[in-house]
Amino acid sequence: MSETATKELAEVRWRKLRDLVHEHGILRVEELAAELGVSAATVRRDLAALEASGELRRIHGGAMAPERCAAEPLFDDKTAMAAPEKQRIAEAALTLVGPRDVIYLDGGSTTVALARLLIPFKQLTVVTNSLRVAQVFSNGGPRMILTGGECRLLSQTFVGPLTRAVLDQMHLDIAFMGTIGVSVQQGMTTTDPAEAFTKEQAMARASRIVLLADSTKFGKTSFVRFGTIDQISTVITDKQMPTAERKAFQRAGVDTILV
Amino acid sequence: MSETATKELAEVRWRKLRDLVHEHGILRVEELAAELGVSAATVRRDLAALEASGELRRIHGGAMAPERCAAEPLFDDKTAMAAPEKQRIAEAALTLVGPRDVIYLDGGSTTVALARLLIPFKQLTVVTNSLRVAQVFSNGGPRMILTGGECRLLSQTFVGPLTRAVLDQMHLDIAFMGTIGVSVQQGMTTTDPAEAFTKEQAMARASRIVLLADSTKFGKTSFVRFGTIDQISTVITDKQMPTAERKAFQRAGVDTILV
DNA sequence: GCATAGTTAATCAGATATGCGCATCATTCG
DNA sequence: CGAATGATGCGCATATCTGATTAACTATGC
Numbered sequence A, B: 001m002s003e004t005a006t007k008e009l010a011e012v013r014w015r016k017l018r019d020l021v022h023e024h025g026i027l028r029v030e031e032l033a034a035e036l037g038v039s040a041a042t043v044r045r046d047l048a049a050l051e052a053s054g055e056l057r058r059i060h061g062g063a064m065a066p067e068r069c070a071a072e073p074l075f076d077d078k079t080a081m082a083a084p085e086k087q088r089i090a091e092a093a094l095t096l097v098g099p100r101d102v103i104y105l106d107g108g109s110t111t112v113a114l115a116r117l118l119i120p121f122k123q124l125t126v127v128t129n130s131l132r133v134a135q136v137f138s139n140g141g142p143r144m145i146l147t148g149g150e151c152r153l154l155s156q157t158f159v160g161p162l163t164r165a166v167l168d169q170m171h172l173d174i175a176f177m178g179t180i181g182v183s184v185q186q187g188m189t190t191t192d193p194a195e196a197f198t199k200e201q202a203m204a205r206a207s208r209i210v211l212l213a214d215s216t217k218f219g220k221t222s223f224v225r226f227g228t229i230d231q232i233s234t235v236i237t238d239k240q241m242p243t244a245e246r247k248a249f250q251r252a253g254v255d256t257i258l259v
Numbered sequence C: 001g002c003a004t005a006g007t008t009a010a011t012c013a014g015a016t017a018t019g020c021g022c023a024t025c026a027t028t029c030g
Numbered sequence D: 001c002g003a004a005t006g007a008t009g010c011g012c013a014t015a016t017c018t019g020a021t022t023a024a025c026t027a028t029g030c
Helices: A010-024 A030-038 A038-052 A066-071 A082-096 A107-119 A129-137 A161-167 A193-204 A243-251 B010-023 B029-036 B039-050 B074-078 B083-094 B109-119 B132-137 B161-167 B193-205 B242-252
Strands: A027-028 A057-059 A063-064 A102-105 A124-130 A145-146 A147-150 A158-160 A172-177 A181-183 A186-189 A206-212 A224-227 A234-237 A255-258 B026-028 B058-061 B060-062 B102-105 B125-128 B143-146 B150-154 B157-159 B172-177 B181-183 B189-190 B206-212 B226-229 B236-239 B255-258
Touching: A010 A030, A010 A206, A010 B132, A027 A030, A027 A082, A030 A038, A038 A057, A038 A063, A057 A186, A057 B109, A066 A147, A082 A234, A107 A129, A107 A161, A107 A206, A107 B039, A124 A129, A147 A161, A147 A193, A158 A193, A161 A193, A161 B161, A172 A193, A172 B010, A181 B157, A193 A206, A193 A224, A206 B074, A224 B058, A243 A255, A243 B161, A255 B010, B010 B026, B010 B039, B010 B242, B026 B029, B029 B039, B039 B058, B039 B060, B039 B189, B074 B181, B083 B109, B083 B206, B083 B236, B102 B109, B109 B125, B109 B132, B109 B206, B150 B161, B150 B193, B189 B193, B193 B206, B193 B226, B242 B255
Parallel strands: A102 A124, A102 A172, A124 A145, A172 A206, A206 A234, A234 A255, B102 B125, B102 B172, B125 B143, B172 B206, B206 B236, B236 B255
Antiparallel strands: A027 A063, A057 A063, A145 B150, A147 A158, A147 B143, A181 A186, A186 A224, B026 B060, B058 B060, B150 B157, B181 B189, B189 B226
């Protein structure tokens, strides 16, 4: 309630911070510190808070506006440097695939890693809505079927009602799904309704649903739900998966593979 | 107050890297290092990360854009063959497109050339069954809808019955078609029945059908017919088009554009 | 088939950024 | 007035990034 104008309130600084990052797209910590007249430590604390509420994205040395990375062909919310976990998750996923299965590969960098491992298995049939996955197989590999639909640039996937017409006609042995967030209460969530619709279509056609999600995805909730955890047959993640979530998944009867 | 004294953030460098590779198609590590002002080791690390997320492909000595790395010999041979004519044909085709049209781009190198010209026209809707066309627009461009279907490696297109479900639901202002051969007697022919089926589906939905074919295609006949010349509204070709065919097309009421 | 040149992966050292604990300062409330 | 609460800044330990060096690998020529 007090109006001491000597030092601006934290809320005011946060607002400025949001605007600065929004305007410049990308800024380093020291620039923000100089602009706001506070120390780098404070800026880091602020950035941590704002990242937790999803208003920006922290990167080494600074911060980025989330819509800036949306404009770029970044199709994963996390930095590409988190690759080793994704690679191990993909390798574990490979063991679930039978030699002549029909499998679905959702969009996301983890499924791209899996796709690369699948190139030698020519007897497989891979259904996907991901342009990146299609590129992986464009030199040869399994039989590939693309769902079609409208291209969503951010995720490099084809989504929307048109997808349904294709997916309706097929049966899938395993659907390997990615997600933005997954939690016990909210299930699996993603940012785009059309994306969620297409994910639902694929999962509805699959005998088994396997969620590929590194541990940072757990407890997160995005905008649109596309499934609940009891739909999941198996989840493959890394050892940093929170213990609480782990127990909840066990209770829900979900096989959990930690890599 | 802006100074370039501080080193740019890694994210900025990645963005430049993506743009450079997409622009040049293929680049050496040392060229990238010089352009970005960092060491070759850093470039290699960046390339590894970007490859892991499928945004480019590494090759010995450098990196390639994904749309060029799928070096299907036949497809690229066709690209190299008569490239200047194809470019001029594409430029002529561009003049037929209205600002908010819904157009179909068939597979083939000429349609890829046209697609490149269409990138600035964000208000267009482009429907295609060509992976190459999809890759052209993957960094932004018109609204893009991919038909889906089974991937035919040789032509890098998606074909077959599944395509029908998607195409059935839409209307196209102009369908820009490629072909293997076209003759007055046999009409337009191609090598693959599934490919032909998909071409028929697209043409059936289009108000106008524009054939993009360099002069070497005339008089040739391939395996499967997918249309007759009286279905064609306009044909765009080069000045070496045989005179006999030219007259026959005129008699059939086909507009002929020679470039 | 071997040798050579060029390229890459692995490793280490230096620089920079980050997270955490603690001290300081301001504000609030008893 | 004094203690409690909370925000801020500083210093240090840790983590991450970058560049250089070297060994292993690959492609090409002979």
